Amino acid sequence: MKNKAENYFNCKKTLKNNVFLLFLIVLFPLFTYGQKGPDFSILTDKSFQKLYQNPEDCISYSQSLLISDKNLEHKIVLRNILSQAYAMQGNYVQSLNIYNQKEEEEGIGKYGQLHFIHLFSEYSLADQYQNLGLYSQSKKIISNILQNKDLLKSRDMKVKTTIAKLYQLQAINLGITRNYPEAFQNLIISNQYLTGHNKENTILLWENKIFRASYLLRQNKLEEAKKLLDEIIREVKNNGDYPFITAFAYENLSRYYFQKEDYNTAIKSLENGLLQIENLPYNNIKIVFYELFTKNYLALNNDEKYHHYNNLYTDLKTKLDSNKKEGIQYIVKLVETYNKKNFEIQKQNKIRQFRNITIVVLFFVLGIVAYFLYESRRSKDLKKQLVFFEKQKEREKAIQLHFSTLKNGIEKEKEQKITEKESPKVSKEKEDEILQRLQEWELSTNFLSKNMSISILSAQTEINTKYLSEVINSNKGKNFNAYINELRINHIASLLKNDPAFLNYKVSYLAEYSGFSSHGAFTNVFKSVTGMSPNHYIQEIIKNKRS
Missing domain, CATH: 1.20.5 (Single alpha-helices involved in coiled-coils or other helix-helix interfaces)
Known part of the structure; x- marks a missing residue:
């Protein structure tokens, strides 16, 4: 028991x-x-927040995530954030270096993953073009992406956010060419895709509001713009510390007061904004603050402050222009390399395809020959044999003729390409296309850059330099330098006529603003274009306004 x-x-x-x-x-x-560990979307959301808080912290944090994460999709998102952080500092070459990094495993992955990687890569390239001031290239890439109706219907949150960013970029491109109705429409569509409840979506919505306010100011809808900006500043203050967004809002608020000719209040707004980013390396927006300080102190005739901020502006502009020029040269080489590789791949594919077709044709011919030989042996009818061989000869001649024609066609195509390369003569159709592109480019203010050259214009318009030179000489009746200088003079003459603030500026500032290397050069070109000196032109405008 x-x-x-x-x-x-x-x-x-x-x-x-x-x-x-x-x-x-x-x-x-x-x-x-x-x-x-936490979900990747939380980590990237934090990385995106840091982009608007301190780019150096963002770089350090994102790089640590990039080292530890092996997922291709994650890597390309992190690289884009890193690239944006360097661009905000004005380091465009490093921004492009980050964008250009490739993974050995890039061809491996599910279809959906590769689909997103391609979408995000195209968005990143459009963003790079825009950072460098190549707006037409950026616009072209985005237009191609947004033609994909299936993509626009996606319910994937990361895809929707990327589409929202694309519409935002396109709104900026349209704003550059003063196409404000379409710019507003793109901002509205961008907002419709920002349905996520994370910080990234919130920040993008704030940016869209500021861009909208900026375009309203340019249309002289001042009170509507101010209401939006005051609303954004309150929202940002109640939702955390985002120095870049706050500074961006104050920058546009200062423009409101400048247009109201309340220069002291405009300066206070600039001081509030600059205070947010003074110790942070946001060089791409700091230069805007320095320029606006210069304009306001010039309007107030405060020479000491004017010279102080003008020196800061000039030094930083020289540095950023140099970085941007290097960036443009880098991206031109990058695109050339990509196109060259793509051409080689297409060439190899065509050779492989031609070889395969040739082999198939040969096997087919040999099969026919073997079949008829076999049939001829079985038949004792000599007449049938003779008919067969006659037909066979005709087929062989036809095949030889086919290959001969194909060979001649290829050689003619090569000769045509060589002729096209050797002859810079522009056809009427090509000339009209170039003139259309130049007309679109003239709507921007890229010609105000001191570094403007025919090679940079070529990069911005995607037109061969020889064609550009020929079309400008034949249609504009002047060489490249005279063409650019005339655009500059027409632009500054229009500002003097339509913006009263510019009448208070010194001629030396007008020369600097217009992209001229010296006061004397500006005066000489101004007189040759308008028939009078800048001072005489300003006095005439003042007289007309008084009368």
């Missing part, structure tokens, strides 16, 4: 131990799952 009891308790104890062990086996995976 005692042994039975002991056996009973031993069995019960063993059963309890087994149940406990089974319990641990079942719960262990759940426990370890709960101990995993």
Whole structure:
């Protein structure tokens, strides 16, 4: 009886131990799952926040994530954030270096993953073009992407956010050419895709509001713009520390007061904005602040402050223009290399395709020959044999003629390409296309850059330099330098006529603003274009306004 009891308790104890062990086996995976790190979307959201808080912190944080993460999709998102951080600092070459990094495993992955990677890569390239002031190239890439109706219907949150960014970029491109109705429409569509409840979506919505306010100011809808800007500044203050967004809003608020000719309040807005980013390397927006300070202090005739901020502006502009020039040269080489590789791949594919077709044709011909030979052996009818061989000869001639024609066609195509390369003569159709592109480019203010050259214009318009030179000479009646200088003079003359603030500026500032290397050069060109000196032109405008 005692042994039975002991056996009973031993069995019960063993059963309890087994149940406990089974319990641990079942719960262990759940426990370890709960101990995993945070979701990647949370990490990237934090990285995106840091982009608008401190670009250096953003770079350090994003690089640490990039090292530890092996997922291709994650890597390309992190690289884009890193690239934007360097661009905000004005380091465009490093921004392009980050964009241009490739993964060995890039061809591996699910279809959906590769689809997103391609979409995000195209968005990143459009962003790079825009950072460098190559707006037409950026616009072209985005237009091609947004033609994909299936893509626009995607419910994937990361795809929707990327589409929202594309519409935002396109709105900026349209704003550059003063196409404000379409710019507003693109901002509205961008907002419709920002349905996520994360910080990235919130920040993008704030940016869209500021861009909208900026375009309203340019249309002289001042009060509507101010209402938006005041609203954004309140929202940002209530939702955390975002120095870049706050500075961006104050920058546009200062423009409101400048247009109202309340220069002191405009300066206070600039001081509030600059205070947010003074110790942060946001060089791409700092230069805008320095320029606006210069304009306001010039309007107030405060020479000391004017010279202080003008020196800061000039130094930083020289540095950023140099970086941008290097960036443009880099991206031109990058695109050339890509096109060259793509051409080589297409060439190899055509050769491979031609070889395969040739092999198939040869096997087909050999098959026919073998079949008819076999049939001829079975037939004793000499007439049929003669007919067969006559037909065979005709086929061989036809094949030879086919290959000869194909060969001649290829050689003619090569000769045509060589002729096209050797002859820079522009056809009427090509000339009209170039004139159309130049007309679109003239709507921007890229010609105000001191570094403007025919090679940079070529990069911005995607037109061969020889064609550009020929069309400008034949249609504009002047060489490249005279063409650019005339655009500059027409632009500054229009500003003097339509913006009263410019009448208070010194001629030296007008020369600097217009992209001329010296006061004397500006005066000479101004006189040659308008028939009078800048001072005489300004006095005439003032007289007309008084009368």
